Amino acid sequence: MNDMTENGKTVSLSIIIPAKNEAAVIGDVVSSVRGIFADAEILVVDDGSTDQTAAFAERAGATVVNHPVSLGNGAAIKAGARAASGEILVMMDGDGQHKAEDIPSLLAKLNEGYDMAIGARDSGSHAGVGRLAANGLYNVFASMISGHRIPDLTSGFRAVRADLFKRFLYLLPNGFSYPTTITMAFLRSGFPVTFVSIKALERTGKSHIRPIRDGLRFLAIIFKIATLYAPLKVFLPISGLFFLSGTGYYAYTYVTMGRFTNMSMLTLSAAVIIFLIGLISEQITALTFTKS
Numbered sequence: 001m002n003d004m005t006e007n008g009k010t011v012s013l014s015i016i017i018p019a020k021n022e023a024a025v026i027g028d029v030v031s032s033v034r035g036i037f038a039d040a041e042i043l044v045v046d047d048g049s050t051d052q053t054a055a056f057a058e059r060a061g062a063t064v065v066n067h068p069v070s071l072g073n074g075a076a077i078k079a080g081a082r083a084a085s086g087e088i089l090v091m092m093d094g095d096g097q098h099k100a101e102d103i104p105s106l107l108a109k110l111n112e113g114y115d116m117a118i119g120a121r122d123s124g125s126h127a128g129v130g131r132l133a134a135n136g137l138y139n140v141f142a143s144m145i146s147g148h149r150i151p152d153l154t155s156g157f158r159a160v161r162a163d164l165f166k167r168f169l170y171l172l173p174n175g176f177s178y179p180t181t182i183t184m185a186f187l188r189s190g191f192p193v194t195f196v197s198i199k200a201l202e203r204t205g206k207s208h209i210r211p212i213r214d215g216l217r218f219l220a221i222i223f224k225i226a227t228l229y230a231p232l233k234v235f236l237p238i239s240g241l242f243f244l245s246g247t248g249y250y251a252y253t254y255v256t257m258g259r260f261t262n263m264s265m266l267t268l269s270a271a272v273i274i275f276l277i278g279l280i281s282e283q284i285t286a287l288t289f290t291k292s
Contacts, residue, residue, distance in 0.1 A: 011087045011088055012041070012085065012086040012087050013037060013086045014040065014080075014084035014086030014088070014089050014090070014162070015033055015040055015041065015042045015089075015090045015091075015092065015103075016077060016080030016081065016084060016089060016092075017029060017033075017042070017043065017044045017045070017062070017080075017091075017092055017093070017094045018044075018047055018091075018093070019044055019057065019076075019094030020046070020047040020048060020053070021049045021050060022049070022053050023049070023051040023052040023055075023056050025094070025095060026053050026056050026057045026094050027056040027059060027060040028060075029094055029096055030044065030057055030060035030061060030062045031060045032099070033092075033103070034060065034061050035100070036101070036104070037100075040086070041063065041084060041085055041086050042061065043062065043063050043083055043084055044062040044064050044094065045064075045065045045067065045076035045077070045080045046065070047070050047071060047072070047075070047076040048067050048069045048070030048071070053094075063083075065079050065083050067079065072173075073175060073178065074172050074173045074174045074175050074176070077178055078169050078174075078178075081165060081169060082166075084162060086162060087162050087163070088107065088110060088159060088160070089160050089161075089162045090103055090107075090159045090160075091156060091157065091158050091159075092156070092157050093156050097200045097201050098119065098156075098157045099198070099199075102119055102157070102196070102198045105117075105196050105198075106196055107159055109159070109196060110159055110160075110161065113192065114192045114193065115160065115161050115164055115186065115192055115193065116158060116159070116160040116161070116164075116165075116186050116191065116192075117158060117159045117160075117193075117194050117195070118152060118155050118157070118158045118179075118194070118195050119152070119155050119157035119158060119195075119196055119198040119200075120151040120152035120155060120195040120198065121198060121200045122197060122199055139151060141226075142184065146187045146188075146229055146230075148193070150183070153179065153183060154176075154177075154179050155179055156178075156179050157198065157200075158179070160186075164186070164191060165182065168181075168182055168186075171185055171228075177220075181228065184228055184229045185228070187229070188228075188229050188285070188289040231278055231285055232278045232281070235274050235275065235277055235278025235279075235281065236275065238278075239272075239278065240271070242267050242268070242270045242271035242274060243267075243268060243271035245267050246264050246265075246267030246271060247264075249263060249267060250264040
């Protein structure tokens with residue numbers, strides 16, 4: 001298979017593979033992709049590896065983009081997107097988890113009119129019960145906030161139209177939460193997104209995710225999802241809580257002391273301020289995520 005064909009026209013394809021210390025498997029990953037897409041541009045972004053990742057990637061036929069130091073998975077994806085020349089981008093991990101054989105299924109969804117197709121890992125593809133539970137929580141929360149069913153919010157395996165993806169590069173973080181941000185950005189902007197069920201393989205080598213450090217970061221994803229996509233859905237309940245507290249305390253002090261206290265005034269004022277912050281944030285979000 002060569003580049004992607006869409007509506008009878010050949011569309012150029014770039015495959016971006018972020019990698020850090022993946023010398024043991026990166027050659028096989030690149031070769032598997034090259035075996036299916038002989039003419040596609042394959043970019044391996046070497047994110048500060050201390051082994052022979054870059055050399056093995058080049059030997060297998062990839063173009064290597066080098067980071068002299070590790071900048072993060074999201075930074076590697078952004079570097080790859082900037083260097084890519086294809087009209088369609090495919091992102092996949094360099095640790096052997098994602099199968100090149102699944103790429104045509106993602107591309108087929110773009111051919112159906114979707115702007116992004118994401119490989120959604122089945123329940124047996126997650127490393128451990130904790131990871132499965134955390135991802136399940138993210139998926140439920142993101143689905144609730146966005147109004148769209150999201151079976152795998154954090155998957156790094158996806159195909160997307162390059163011009164649309166590059167539009168949101170400035171929003172993407174340098175760490176592992178870039179999939180969350182780009183998925184929610186597309187949904188907020190009204191670009192059609194779909195998910196394709198895949199079976200992810202066991203990774204080769206050591207994971208670069210640190211449970212405590214990245215666990216705290218992933219907790220922040222929950223707040224980020226809401227504030228990035230629908231801030232009023234966060235600020236309005238908080239404002240309502242302050243309003244009810246202030247009203248309740250006012251009723252209590254009026255009955256017991258016959259007066260309106262400063263605490264009631266402070267709580268009610270906070271309710272109004274929080275609501276206004278949410279309203280302004282909602283307008284800023286609407287201006288940020290436009291389809292045009």
